[in-house]
Amino acid sequence: MSRLLPLLAFFALVGLLGFGIWWNKHHEMNEVPSPLIGKPAPEFTLPLLYDSAQSLSKRDLLGKPYLINVFGSWCVTCHEEHPVLMAEAKKLGVPLIGMAWKDPPADSRRWLEKFGNPYDQVVSDADGRMGIEFGVYGAPETFLVDAQGVIRYKRIGMLTPELIASELKPQLAKVRQATP
Amino acid sequence: MNRWLCPLAAALLSLGLVAATAYAIDPLPFKDRAEEVRFQQLTRQLRCLVCQNQDLADSDADLARDLRKQVFDLMREGKTDAEIKQFLVARYNDFVLYDPPLKPGTWLLWFTPFALVAIGALALLRILRRRARAAVGESVLRQAGPMQNSEEEDW
Numbered sequence: 001m002s003r004l005l006p007l008l009a010f011f012a013l014v015g016l017l018g019f020g021i022w023w024n025k026h027h028e029m030n031e032v033p034s035p036l037i038g039k040p041a042p043e044f045t046l047p048l049l050y051d052s053a054q055s056l057s058k059r060d061l062l063g064k065p066y067l068i069n070v071f072g073s074w075c076v077t078c079h080e081e082h083p084v085l086m087a088e089a090k091k092l093g094v095p096l097i098g099m100a101w102k103d104p105p106a107d108s109r110r111w112l113e114k115f116g117n118p119y120d121q122v123v124s125d126a127d128g129r130m131g132i133e134f135g136v137y138g139a140p141e142t143f144l145v146d147a148q149g150v151i152r153y154k155r156i157g158m159l160t161p162e163l164i165a166s167e168l169k170p171q172l173a174k175v176r177q178a179t180p
Numbered sequence: 181m182n183r184w185l186c187p188l189a190a191a192l193l194s195l196g197l198v199a200a201t202a203y204a205i206d207p208l209p210f211k212d213r214a215e216e217v218r219f220q221q222l223t224r225q226l227r228c229l230v231c232q233n234q235d236l237a238d239s240d241a242d243l244a245r246d247l248r249k250q251v252f253d254l255m256r257e258g259k260t261d262a263e264i265k266q267f268l269v270a271r272y273n274d275f276v277l278y279d280p281p282l283k284p285g286t287w288l289l290w291f292t293p294f295a296l297v298a299i300g301a302l303a304l305l306r307i308l309r310r311r312a313r314a315a316v317g318e319s320v321l322r323q324a325g326p327m328q329n330s331e332e333e334d335w
Contacts, residue, residue: 030232032229032272032273032275033273034272034273035269035270035271035272035273036270036271102242102246127246128243128246129246129250131246132246132247132250132271133271134271135271135272135273137229137230137243137272138229138230138243
């Protein structure tokens, strides 16, 4: 028995390392899970991208669920994600709010004019302060906020049609069910 | 040989020292040296979310610059280091802290090394005991007659 022990220890180690490889393959290793899920979204009031004299705040949006998509004209992955939003946003049945993050408003406007605007409303967070409140650390990120203003889901990275079907839609259904 | 090694070591060392003091530089208006030192110490304990193996003091990522500004503003608002860390943890998780806090979720991280050392110590103890016993047995055998073929389990 004690002769087998080192061999068993060896196989246990191999198993552990194998598990590590499997885990790395199935998880985004530099993804930081948000502590804000299940918590009220931060209070925000941000100027509208197309009319900076007006603003949109969390209070304006209370009462029904909505999505916030954090993007920037400088963001390569956002450019990749953009056609997905163009194709899918209107089918989701909830408002999609664009948050132009750390992006001069003129650049965001030019970007949306060039490629199309998938958003119901776009707000500008040019200095990135509200991004920090939301715990944003890289665009694109997408938040699902329910009717009570609580963050229910967050996607770090681009939304793909597969992700929308497998993750976002079930979450949307749940949020809708909870909405009276 | 030694004549060459010493200057080389010195050069490498001084390089290290230079690197240690080369922070990402922002034109932040510190009011005095003490405030700057506190800021540097605090941001060195915080992780950059973009370049995840760099601290906030060191990182040149755009977000790191914003977060440094945020830390500076919080300091100016009179927040303590603990409150500033809490501010970031509330938004970005414990991951922003280089020093993970001790709580049920991190017990494995904190205590596994000690558990492994304990297991090793126990194994060592067992092996030593067995050897001691075998040695005693051998000496008994030697006294009794010609040595037997005693195969020791030796690992």
